[in-house]
Amino acid sequence: MGGPAPPAGPGTAGLRAVRGKSIAVLGGGSLGLYLAGRLALAGHRVTVALRPGTPAPSGIVAEGDEQWSAAVEYADIGRLRGPYAQVIVAVKSHDLPPLLPALAALGDGATEYVFLQNGIPWWWRGIAGDGLPRARQVVGVVVQHSAERTAPGRIRVRRTAGDRYLCGRPDGSVDAALESLAADWRHAGIPAETTPALRRQVWTKLMGNATLNPLSAITGATVGELATEPATRAVLLAGMAEIARLAERDGAGVDNTPEQRVARSAEVGGVRTSMLQDRLAGRPLETEALLAAPIAIAEEYGEAVPVLRTLYGCLAFSSTSPERNPT
Structure with missing residues (x-):
């Protein structure tokens, strides 16, 4: 993996390209x-x-x-x-x-x-x-x-x-x-x-994207709220465990446990996921890439993913009913 990146703070001093591309x-x-x-x-x-x-x-x-x-x-x-x-x-x-x-x-x-x-x-x-x-x-x-x-x-x-x-x-x-x-x-x-290990990193991020994004779009809650409320935290942990199993079947694995991933979400706090932002703005949602695609992979492997299927069903239903958009 490449060397550590310098912090990108609020200042812009020192940003001078040797040759602009x-x-x-x-x-x-x-x-x-x-x-x-x-x-x-x-x-x-x-x-x-x-x-x-x-x-x-x-x-x-x-x-x-x-x-x-x-x-x-x-x-x-x-x-x-x-x-x-x-x-x-x-x-x-x-x-x-x-x-x-x-x-x-x-x-x-x-x-x-x-x-x-x-x-x-x-x-x-x-x-x-x-x-x-x-x-x-x-x-x-x-x-x-x-x-x-x-x-x-x-x-x-x-x-x-x-x-x-x-x-x-x-x-x-x-x-x-x-x-x-x-x-x-x-x-x-x-x-x-x-x-x-790009595939491993895709699966690692998908632990959050396939759970936090749809759950936030359904509930209207921020990342921090989902990660700290016991009921939604349990849903996140179960869904992330499903993604982790798929990653193992794919031969890639993931970098974090569900518990570690949820803990990082709690640290992020009051951030709205991109899917929640899209739903509030009336834009199409990335349902296929975040949920339908891993569910299809699960079918190939014969893996049960009930949490992912539930999130997909709820999101598909709520997406067809604009009046139910979270506020």
Whole structure:
């Protein structure tokens, strides 16, 4: 695994890139804006892609545990012109399929295609198809960091000691290009590390995403509330145990026990999950990647996952009833 990342505090002093790179960020949510802003502050030329007709904000402003503003270019996604050194894809999993075939046109043989999707990622069973990025150029990133978009171009950042952006290849290889990307990010104040065990990190994060996210969207509770209320804590522990069993069957395992993962959630406190934010805003939910995909894997292994199935059923029902949205 790569070396420890320097802390990304509220200041921006010392952020000066030796050579600025051209970077495209697809996705104007909290993490897309965070990465775009930090990389721009480090001297890179960053373009944030917008859906056609979406008004462009004036730069990016961070509040909370980090306070800074960054100038970036905004462009309709159809007007992006590569090749870019990095194409960072930070859209929701359900928005990815129509984008995938167009990504290769944004780069060349040296471009790194970086994916920050939650849940079971699109490359899980291999990469095949015309127009898709080459496998050796795909970087999966498992994010352990909390940020919330509060308005277009504006984010609230939460910092904890455990913040990490774990970067790896789908096949587990760690090469010079991957190390260089992580170094660029660390230089920008992003706590990036490389990992040869990307699948393990996906399962480890899914322990939280497949339980905290749907339960918060159903109840309207924050991460800290779910982790400390005895009734919901019991649901989290049981659901996380199901994910841990699937990870073992997959041969990857997980880094934390359910008890450790719930304890970390309690430390995070009053953070709203991305799925709760989406539900409150009336946006589609990442139900398929976070729940349907691991349930399908469980069926293949013959594993019973009653908690995951219950969360999936409750979320599917409540998602079709807007009047039941938590307030």
